Amino acid sequence: MNRMLPIVILIAGIIQSTDRVCGESLHSPKYYEAYYSGLIAMHERRLEDAAEAFTKAISSEGEKERAAAWSQNVVRTLDAAKEGTQIARRLSSISQAPSAVKLYFISKYLNQAHTLGPAKAREVMDHLPSDMKQHPWNLPGKVAAMVHLYHADALSDMSASMKPDEARSLISEAASLYGQVARQGPVNLREAATKNAAILQYKMRDYAAALVHYLDLISTHPYTPDRQLFHLNTGKCYLMQKNYAAAEEAFVTAARDFPAGKGAVKADTYIRYTRKKGGL
């Protein structure tokens, strides 16, 4: 038995060196590099780069299942995007697939349609089965948020080429989707979503809703370069509501706190106008 001791320790040493130390997972540096590069690429919506990175991670020593899961998602969405106009048909044929998969397809296709232009987006929307147009929030946060964003972008683009009356329902739907991302989406998508929601709501003359979004942007994104613009737009919303005192305060903040910003001249003009209107 004693003679076996060094061999036992040797084997234990080998196992220990290749598997775990004190319960902590050990992976090759190549795996970490590839996996985290993939995550960053995903975050930045560079899906080709993400797919490549996750493939590298799978071929390296590490937690292959985790990388494979991401890779599968990315590849699937990339495939869907490449399908182009055929995707609507495919969507019909996979109506039994889990909703997350369908939504991935929809999101990516909408994204592509978005880049192809409003007419194509409208074509796609017409082809989508009605049940797929519902986007429940039972998906992983980022995926759902991206689905909503793509959808909202497409709707917003489509509405741009329509007459105001026709566009109203689309704008309203897009604004509601942006609003959902703004409230529930991941932090990195919130600012853009809130901003777009506010813009669309202002367009729809829902000044109260737009105002809530602008006030939210000011309090939650204090260091965004658009901060002065947000104060200006807050002022405009108050102005439309004929709340002249609050409007003036917002315009004064935009001019007084950011006098070197590009919007200072505009704020300057609005202050005079507001004072005149409000009889101040």
Place this chain on the structure above:
Amino acid sequence: MIYCLCDFHYTVRHHRSASSRFISQLRSSFVTASLSFILIAPLGAELISLEEMTGRWKGRAKAAASKRKWTEAAELLRKVELANEKDVESKHLHAFVLYQAKQYSAAAQKYHEVLLQDKNSFAAAYHLGRCLYEMKFHALATTAFERAATLKLKEKELWNPHVDGKPLNAVDEATAAADCARARCLLDWSEALGKLRRVKFPEEVKRHRSEADRILESLSMKQLPDSLGGRVAYYAALSAQQKGKQGDARKQFRLLVDSMPEHPLAPTASFAEARSWNEEDPLKALSLYRAFMGRFKESAIVADALIQTGVIYGRRKEFENAAKTYTECLERFPEHARIVQVHYQIGLSYLSAAKEKGNIKLYEMAAEKLIEFTKRDNGNPPFLGPALYHAGEAFLGSGQKESARSAFTKGIQRWPDSHWAKKSKEKLNSGVFEKPDE
């Protein structure tokens, strides 16, 4: 491995007693195990923990930052943050890297995150102020600097010489640096407010100026290191200039340049002194600009001095000198922020000189320079419309009617409704040109 096994057999054969056998076996077991790591490790892939990997990323990020490779460093630090959200040190470094890469908004956000995790971080508050200052968010920057100074003062109150190794004056210097930055911010803020055309904020301007003066005065009483003392002197001079006390400002600028010629703000002070004479005495300004360019040859502000010199020559109708100065600026500082204007002014100055002297060679030179200008930025520079019109004028002056017609026509085709197109049409219809055959 072979060595270990030999060692093991050797041990078994020569040590007979039970206890000594056990000890020697244990010894050889450790030797074997440790050698197995050495011998086997190279055969398989290197395996490490996430913590070790983040440590490596941080090390590489620091190395990249020290070589000013900001993009590479930022990429590595993003990975660190994804792997460990609570790592304040990497967040701080990331913010610094973003600041250096001039991504001020992202850097400010990062410093804000640091402050959320470590609300007493002087460095984060101070650098947040710097980011906001660069973004020209004067109100927010002032607040950040104030917070930084307060944090340092609080630290001073809690400072214990027996526990903290830092000398007390280091704490004072940090507070002074934050105060000095706040004073600069207040001065810039009041200046920007003063430039607003319609709505004025006299109360705010007055308050910011007096607050800046109060800070600078209290700092000037303190024993400060030269770097900080120089900054205080420079901002005090700026403050005097803002209040219209040009004499005092010039004296203070001169004092700074003479007493601390190596200070980073000495070239700026020397330039500011020269510039203060621009309107009052252009000749004196010219001589001061020349002195500045002789003394601070390597400074980046030399480009601005050359531009100012060109402007003064232009005002004095010394157009050829102006053109030469602008040409020097273009050759020496092709990347300067205002280089497009400078390039345009070369041709324009030659054209003005030609018009004044009626010299054909100068017209030719003007045409050449203006056409050269129209080809920059892939043939689409700003001021292209006026540049084509003036090129047409220059060609006309030098007698090259076809080239003139071509320049005018090009301008009209490109911007048919512009002011310059209208002027070009007037030239084309002025009778100078023969009408093309029907």
